[in-house]
Amino acid sequence: METNSSGKNFCVILAGGKGRRLWPCSREKMPKQFMDFFGTGRTQLQQTFDRFSKIIPPERIYVSTNQVYAHYVEEQLPELPVENILAEPIYRNTAPSVAWACYRIYHHDKDANIIVSPSDQAVFNEEAFHENVLNCFDFVKKNDCLLTMGVKPTRPEPGYGYIQLGEPTELADLYKVKSFTEKPERDFARMFMESGEFYWNTGIFLTKVSYLLYCFRQILPLVLNPEDVFTMEDELAFVKENFSRYPNLSIDYGILEKSDNVYVFRCDFGWADLGTWHSIYEAMSKGDGDNVVLDSEVIFEDSRDNIVKLPHGRVAIINGLDGYIVAEEDNVLLICKKGDSSALVRKYGSEARMRYGDDFV
Amino acid sequence: METNSSGKNFCVILAGGKGRRLWPCSREKMPKQFMDFFGTGRTQLQQTFDRFSKIIPPERIYVSTNQVYAHYVEEQLPELPVENILAEPIYRNTAPSVAWACYRIYHHDKDANIIVSPSDQAVFNEEAFHENVLNCFDFVKKNDCLLTMGVKPTRPEPGYGYIQLGEPTELADLYKVKSFTEKPERDFARMFMESGEFYWNTGIFLTKVSYLLYCFRQILPLVLNPEDVFTMEDELAFVKENFSRYPNLSIDYGILEKSDNVYVFRCDFGWADLGTWHSIYEAMSKGDGDNVVLDSEVIFEDSRDNIVKLPHGRVAIINGLDGYIVAEEDNVLLICKKGDSSALVRKYGSEARMRYGDDFV
Numbered sequence: 001m002e003t004n005s006s007g008k009n010f011c012v013i014l015a016g017g018k019g020r021r022l023w024p025c026s027r028e029k030m031p032k033q034f035m036d037f038f039g040t041g042r043t044q045l046q047q048t049f050d051r052f053s054k055i056i057p058p059e060r061i062y063v064s065t066n067q068v069y070a071h072y073v074e075e076q077l078p079e080l081p082v083e084n085i086l087a088e089p090i091y092r093n094t095a096p097s098v099a100w101a102c103y104r105i106y107h108h109d110k111d112a113n114i115i116v117s118p119s120d121q122a123v124f125n126e127e128a129f130h131e132n133v134l135n136c137f138d139f140v141k142k143n144d145c146l147l148t149m150g151v152k153p154t155r156p157e158p159g160y161g162y163i164q165l166g167e168p169t170e171l172a173d174l175y176k177v178k179s180f181t182e183k184p185e186r187d188f189a190r191m192f193m194e195s196g197e198f199y200w201n202t203g204i205f206l207t208k209v210s211y212l213l214y215c216f217r218q219i220l221p222l223v224l225n226p227e228d229v230f231t232m233e234d235e236l237a238f239v240k241e242n243f244s245r246y247p248n249l250s251i252d253y254g255i256l257e258k259s260d261n262v263y264v265f266r267c268d269f270g271w272a273d274l275g276t277w278h279s280i281y282e283a284m285s286k287g288d289g290d291n292v293v294l295d296s297e298v299i300f301e302d303s304r305d306n307i308v309k310l311p312h313g314r315v316a317i318i319n320g321l322d323g324y325i326v327a328e329e330d331n332v333l334l335i336c337k338k339g340d341s342s343a344l345v346r347k348y349g350s351e352a353r354m355r356y357g358d359d360f361v
Numbered sequence: 362m363e364t365n366s367s368g369k370n371f372c373v374i375l376a377g378g379k380g381r382r383l384w385p386c387s388r389e390k391m392p393k394q395f396m397d398f399f400g401t402g403r404t405q406l407q408q409t410f411d412r413f414s415k416i417i418p419p420e421r422i423y424v425s426t427n428q429v430y431a432h433y434v435e436e437q438l439p440e441l442p443v444e445n446i447l448a449e450p451i452y453r454n455t456a457p458s459v460a461w462a463c464y465r466i467y468h469h470d471k472d473a474n475i476i477v478s479p480s481d482q483a484v485f486n487e488e489a490f491h492e493n494v495l496n497c498f499d500f501v502k503k504n505d506c507l508l509t510m511g512v513k514p515t516r517p518e519p520g521y522g523y524i525q526l527g528e529p530t531e532l533a534d535l536y537k538v539k540s541f542t543e544k545p546e547r548d549f550a551r552m553f554m555e556s557g558e559f560y561w562n563t564g565i566f567l568t569k570v571s572y573l574l575y576c577f578r579q580i581l582p583l584v585l586n587p588e589d590v591f592t593m594e595d596e597l598a599f600v601k602e603n604f605s606r607y608p609n610l611s612i613d614y615g616i617l618e619k620s621d622n623v624y625v626f627r628c629d630f631g632w633a634d635l636g637t638w639h640s641i642y643e644a645m646s647k648g649d650g651d652n653v654v655l656d657s658e659v660i661f662e663d664s665r666d667n668i669v670k671l672p673h674g675r676v677a678i679i680n681g682l683d684g685y686i687v688a689e690e691d692n693v694l695l696i697c698k699k700g701d702s703s704a705l706v707r708k709y710g711s712e713a714r715m716r717y718g719d720d721f722v
Contacts, residue, residue, distance in 0.1 A: 024678075277679035299712060301705075313692055315717055317385075317709040324682075331674055333689065335696065337681035344662075348678040351660060356676055 007111025007208065008060060009137050011052045013071065014046050014094050015119040016065040020361075022340045023349035024332035025309050027125070034072040035310075040060040041235060044274065045326045048119045049077050055130050056115075062086060062104065064097040083232065088147045089240045094248035095254035096223070097233030099216050100239060103224040105209050112209040113140050116251065121202065122283055124270030132267040136206045139174065139263070140145040144211040146256055148177065150199030150234055150264040153269040156189035159342065161201035163254070164192075169308045173266040180257045202271055205256065211342075212255070219258045220247065276342045277325045280305040307338065332360055368472025369421060370498050372413045373462040375455050376406050376480040377426040381722075382637045382703045382708035385693035386670050387720045390428040394480040395433040398635070398670075399645075400656030405635065409480045411440050416491050417476075423447060423465065424480075425458040439475065450601045456615035457584070457607035460577050461600060464585040466570050473570040474501050477612065483644055485631030487711065493628040497567045501624070505572040507617055509538065511560030512632040517550035520639055520703065522562035524612065524625045525553075534627040539617045560625060562634055566617065573616070575623065580619045581608065601657065637703045638686045642668040656695065668699065693721055 019031030027034035033044045042050065045063070052061055058079045063086065065073055065254045070087035073080070097117055105112045115133060138289060140147050142168035150163045160271040168176035170269040180201065207215075213226045223242045230238060245306065246252065256262055260295055272283030284292045289304040298318060310316055316326060325341060327334045332352060336344060352360035380392030387393035394405045403411065404520060406424070413422055419440045424447065428435055431448035434441070447461050459477055466473045476494060484490045493510065501508050511524045527539035541562065545553060553559035568576075573585045584603045591599060599602040608615065617623055633644030645653045650665040659679060666684040671677055690697045693713060695703065696704060713721035 013488065027661060048398060061530070217551070221494070247417040293687040297717065299709070310694065314694060315713055317713065319702075319705060320708075321696055323684075326694075326696065328694065330639055333671065333675060333687075335677065335679045335687065341385055341502045341680075344680060348660070348680075351677055352678065356658070361678060 007109050009056055010084045010105050010109070010114045011056045011061045012062065012116045013052070013063045013119050014097055014104075014115055014116065015048075015063050016077070016088060016094075016097055016205070017092070017120070017220070017275075018173065019120075019275075020346045020349050022280075022327075023351075024334050025327050025329045025347050027329065027357070028358075030072075031069070032274070034076065037214060037280075037294065041070070042075055045073065045119045046076050047123070048117060049080070051123060051126060051129065052115070052117070053079070054126075056113045057083070062090065064101055064102050066091055077318065078276065080331065085282065088243060090244045092243060092246050093248045093254075094251040095220060095249040097245060098212070098251045098255075099222065099246070100224060100243070101218075102209050102213050102216070103226060104235070106213060106226050107229065111212060111317060113137055113206065114209050114212070115204065115206045117204045117240065118273075120245075120274075121204075122270075122274055124272075126269070128267070129269035132265065133206075135186060136265050139171065139265070140206045140208055140211075142172050143263075144208060144214075144261070146212070146215065146259055146262045147174075147206045148262060149202045149204040149206075149263045149267045150254065151202055151267050151269070153189075153193045153198065153284065154202050156186060157182055157200070157279075157282065158186045158189045159202070159276060160189075160273060162189070162192050162198040163201045164198050165264060165266075169263070175264050175266070177262040179262050184253075199266060200271065201252070202267070205251075215255050215259055220249070220254050224231045236353075262344040276308055277327070277336075277345065278338060281338060282303075293309050305338065366638075368470050368474050368502070370417050370471070371418045371466050371473045371475045371477055371570070372422045373459065373466075373477045373479065374409050374413070374422065374424045374480050375454075375458055376409075376424050377430065377449060377452065377458055378481070378636075379452070380481075380636075381707045381710050383641075383688075384706050384722070385713075386688050386692065389719075391433070392430070393635070395430065395437065398641075398655065404437055406439050406480045406632040409478060409482070410441070412484060412487060412490065412703075413478070414440070414474070415487075416494060419656070420445070423462050424451065425462055427452055428533070432705070442594050449604060451605045453604060453607050453617075454582060454609045456610040456709065457604060459573070459612045460581070460607070460617075461581065461585060461604075463570050463574050463577070464587060465596070467574060467587050468590065474498055474567065475570050475573070476565065476567045478565045479634075479636075481636045482565075482636065483631075483633040483635055485633075487630070489628070490630035493626065493630060493672075494567075497626050500530060500532065500624070501567045501572075504624075505569060505575075507537075507576065507620055508567045508625045509575070509617065509623060509625045510563045510565040510628045512563055512628050514554045514559065514561050516643065517547060517560070518544055518643065519547045519550045519556045519642075520637060521550075521555050521634060522564070523550070523559045524562045535623050536627070538623040538625050541613070554711040558570070559628060559655060563628070563634070564612070564613065564634075566612075576616050577681055581610070581615050583618055588698075636717060637686070638668055638697075638706065639699060642666075642686075642699060659718050666699070 019026030067087040162181045164178040166176035273279045292307040294309040297315045301319045303321045308326045380387030410412040429450040521541045527537035634640045653668040653672040658676045660682045664682045669687045686697045
């Protein structure tokens with residue numbers, strides 16, 4: 001399995017999601033990854049780019065997104081070469097996105113190593129993150145495998161994916177993966193955490209691009225074949241024509257969970273998924289009454305455990321409310337019990353669209 | 362006491378309130394009486410005017426308001442002669458408003474009878490209302506007294522004022538007043554209702570204008586003396602100069618409750634005060650889950666007993682919420698437990714002003 005590679009390190013940032021679980025603040029026209037959700041001055045995409053560009057030069061960073069969002073990427077990442085934006089003609093989840101990125105990178109550098117990352121995560125210790133990433137690159141350079149980055153759970157979070165550690169390897173902190181579990185029941189999440197055997201799946205993974213293309217050929221029908229060599233123009237035309245033939249699958253479900261050659265690195269950077277109201281609530285520091293206020297003006301009275309995000313200029317007065325999402329953007333106000341709300345939030349977005357039209361999604 | 366009058370019937374509509382108990386939808390710049398709060402196409406002021414103008418000609422209807430709101434009255438009631446708008450230079454509650462109106466009307470017709478009415482009430486049976494009003498006018502024409510209109514309680518409402526019936530008179534449904542009670546404890550309100558002896562105080566009352574001026578002289582120091590005869594110009598200058606010297610008292614507290622010559626007529630028109638979120642909730646017909654939606658678009662799930670008002674164009678999705686006011690207007694969103702919220706709502710308005718400035722009140 002040792003196949004030491006001389007290839008360079010590349011990064012693929014996945015930024016094509018519609019962000020519907022953060023509706024109504026994240027909207028199809030402007031999903032969360034393009035928003036400065038927390039009022040820090042940088043969007044989630046920019047923060048993800050900033051994090052990687054410290055260890056990987058911009059010309060080796062690719063951003064995968066839908067064509068309707070490509071202009072956001074261009075505007076928000078002026079350092080990124082425009083040709084590194086992979087603008088998909090149709091939404092097809094992350095497996096097709098990663099496949100296209102692999103094809104593109106493979107034709108730049110057949111020996112490339114890649115790290116694939118979502119664009120809606122918080123990393124609290126960037127130094128540790130960089131060290132972990134470079135260690136992981138070292139490993140995939142030497143081994144044909146898929147290597148996921150795991151983080152020790154700090155709470156029994158039912159909203160996350162879990163990776164069960166299998167056989168240890170010669171390297172400290174590096175294990176074979178025994179199983180993946182997506183969004184367990186709360187009781188299982190508690191058992192997982194207490195066992196010490198389960199790690200949060202950050203969704204970030206590393207591999208050689210050639211090996212991932214091999215996995216695609218084995219596991220998923222491949223639309224873009226690495227043997228095909230197109231001009232850029234032909235490639236785009238080919239993608240436009242054929243991308244919709246890819247199955248609508250996530251890279252986790254479509255490849256990582258199907259492979260028996262997956263490893264996990266126990267990472268020690270602080271981490272949080274920022275994809276749902278619940279996960280943001282959990283990740284953020286709490287104010288009085290354990291309320292979380294996102295870049296908004298709120299007066300609370302007799303209220304606890306809420307998360308609130310309002311448009312700039314709006315003030316909310318909240319009395320006697322416990323454990324709710326209060327989120328407003330443009331033409332929609334959502335007031336919703338916080339627990340396990342992700343499915344609800346998506347449903348409400350669809351319902352609002354059905355009743356009132358596309359402007360409400 | 363019988364002093365049959367040949368005077369005509371006049372009406373005084375009180376429309377100077379700031380509507381702070383319906384904050385944030387009612388704002389100091391545009392209080393509730395000038396709003397089409399229920400989306401009927403007519404504002405509360407217009408509806409009150411419409412109700413009276415069927416039995417009293419517009420030239421004998423006066424509207425008392427603050428000078429900053431006078432333009433609303435002019436715009437909303439084009440049928441009303443402009444000189445019938447009594448535009449006060451400073452907010453001084455209703456006793457001073459009624460005193461000025463009395464002075465003005467007295468100089469048109471020393472024998473005038475007047476009906477004084479708030480502008481934030483619902484009357485559900487207008488025919489019965491007109492009949493009751495004309496019967497009341499008949500009585501005050503013949504008797505120097507103050508005559509309040511009472512309505513039989515349909516629920517033990519702690520937010521209303523109550524009038525206790527005293528000695529009956531020769532006329533059916535007409536009683537001396539034994540006592541006034543403003544906003545009783547809930548248990549008292551229940552006893553009041555069960556006793557059959559207490560009626561809701563509508564705040565509407567009738568009298569001869571000369572008699573009311575007499576009461577003012579007896580009970581409250583009078584700034585505008587009926588003996589003074591001014592030109593209109595001088596009157597306005599005098600009011601501007603002296604109005605602030607009036608005590609800040611309601612006509613109920615300042616005159617009606619202090620007089621021992623007050624009667625109550627048991628009226629049978631359906632009636633509701635529309636001055637608070639709670640009273641509006643109680644007055645309105647309920648939808649699914651006993652929610653009340655005021656001219657707004659709301660999707661409820663697993664939610665009961667709420668009252669919601671939103672700006673046009675906004676949609677709210679409300680999940681798992683029971684017994685709240687959800688009210689939004691311009692730059693403020695209020696989410697507040699419904700029970701006994703009036704004092705809170707006023708307080709929040711003040712707090713928002715203190716923190717964020719005058720635009721928030």
